Amino acid sequence: MTDEVGVVSGDLTVTTEVVGDQAVVRIQYTGADEWYTVTGSPLTIVGGNGEWLHAAMVRGVDSGLPEGLIGFELT
Template structure:
């Protein structure tokens, strides 16, 4: 099984934060982690410096390639910085 991941630390949320399945809206300094398993990408959010991970609402998302999953990760990081209660982005936004 192919598996690749990306992690970006120290991401400060914009107004409205980011929506997670487990904790609802989270705000503040976060770590964003994306794992691609060959067909889909899982996006996790964590308060920086803690051990508990939350699932970004809408994750996992279909992701056809490693590059597409890398693009998704960067789009999520940028969306977290923008805020607005973002969720995982639709596949067509990364192709």
């Protein structure tokens, strides 16, 4: 789920941008110009550099995030 266009599916690219203790997660249709903010982003992160968060976001997008990050369990 994205803030701008709702649910997106298909071949997607995920980016996680960490600034301080905030991480903004965006997705796009692979090869497109437009990026969409995943609903529930930004997330507050504690410790680390965000690589673990990006890996979790890729797994989440692969399995589907119908509610965005709301209720998503970081594992």
